[in-house]
Amino acid sequence: MPPPNPQFNAIGKHEAVRAMFAEIAPTYDRLNHLLSVNIDKRWRRLVGQKLADVLSRPQAIALDLCCGTADLTLELSQQAPHAQVIGCDFCHPMLVLGRDKIPAQSSARLVEGDALRLPFADASFDAVTNAFGLRNLENVESGLREIHRVLKPAGRVAILEFSRPIIPLLREAFGFYFTRILPRIGALVSGSRQAYTYLPASVSQFPDQKRLAGMMRDAGFVDVTYRNLSAGIAALHLGTKS
Template sequence: MATVDEQQERASRQEHDHAARVRLMFAGIAGRYDLLNHLLSGNTDKRWRRRLANQLRPALVPGTCALDVACGTGDLALALAEAGDARVVGVDFCRPMLEIARRKSSTIAFSIPFIEGDALLLPFADSSFEVVTIAFGLRNLADVRGGLRELSRVLKPGGRIAILEFSRPVVPGFRALFQFYFTRVLPRIGGIVSGSRGAYEYLPDSVSRFPDQKRLVEMMRETGLAEVEYQNLTGGIAALHFGRLPLLQS
């Protein structure tokens, strides 16, 4: 039987291998990532990110800092910068995705630092941000709980967290139709346009393994977050979860 040390070593090796595979996969599709997002969702992805940013607007006041984790090509970070007056920072561990984000930010009025870093080991001190967001990133982490803990660690007491992620469609007939599109049609189109069918087979596969709306609420509460609530987007294809780090008890 494996000792506790051996089990921990195996778990950390698996996490490391998972992260390396995910990073390589996004590096391979970075150039086509935005195009495919908009094409495969009929531009709905833009609306979802804008909705997240608009709902956080009251927290994005001058003097505050917002961190977008797993920022990819930067669309949510840019939406946050547009929605309010907070200083926005993006972090991701895939350099080709970050390069696209930096190029976008250089062509607009907002200057957003896009930093290379791992969501499971963020390069920021505890309690650094009033707002922390992650869109379509949590599902990709080797350790979802560890990710929630790390996002909470860098959040200031009283700060808000928002998670945008694919979820479970709530209407049965629509769910079946969407499943057909998501598992049969999308990987084909994604494969043809990006040249990596594997990445677009990984998408529905990773969504099927990700906690549904209610389970994610529980996990957020277990992490110590309060005021946790969610909204279904487009019938539950995606969901927007919000939470708040409680103020320190005196």
């Protein structure tokens, strides 16, 4: 299978994205933590903290979309043990690895499904999260509308995604690391040069902080805000279904 086209909303990238994640699944977690020097864990923790109010609602139910190997699903479930957390992803090998990480006593569950055609009824969730998945969708606007559809009124969305560093010197240094060093380490550990070349290329094509916030508003979200993480290397966007 050829590598996915890193262009924003590239037509036909769906299957190539799924195949790419299936290929790198066995080394995905190790590389994530290695390449981000564990900062990714801090970013996911912040997602749970920002959703603490909705996750503490009676019988709260949250969806972690594009959950991959379930790191954020588990983080939400640990921070809000009384909430039901469901992880959803369309890549079976990623879900198998995630399932093995869920402790027996956890109420977290994983479901195989497509973010563009979610197998959930309208207004099902108090919160929907998506960490590093939105960029990979074949149609990001449709993905945002689908999140909006499955949220309950007053439900909240949290999107964690790579973004644009806001400090020029950092932008250059990080750009060098992201495009020159990361693909080599990624290729060495995962055996897939394509996946870790696709990563920086797709990030460079993805809307910046302000544009993504605008797209969330267009999808129907209100009170849309974002916070730069590590000076904009990533950003956490939050919104509410009115």
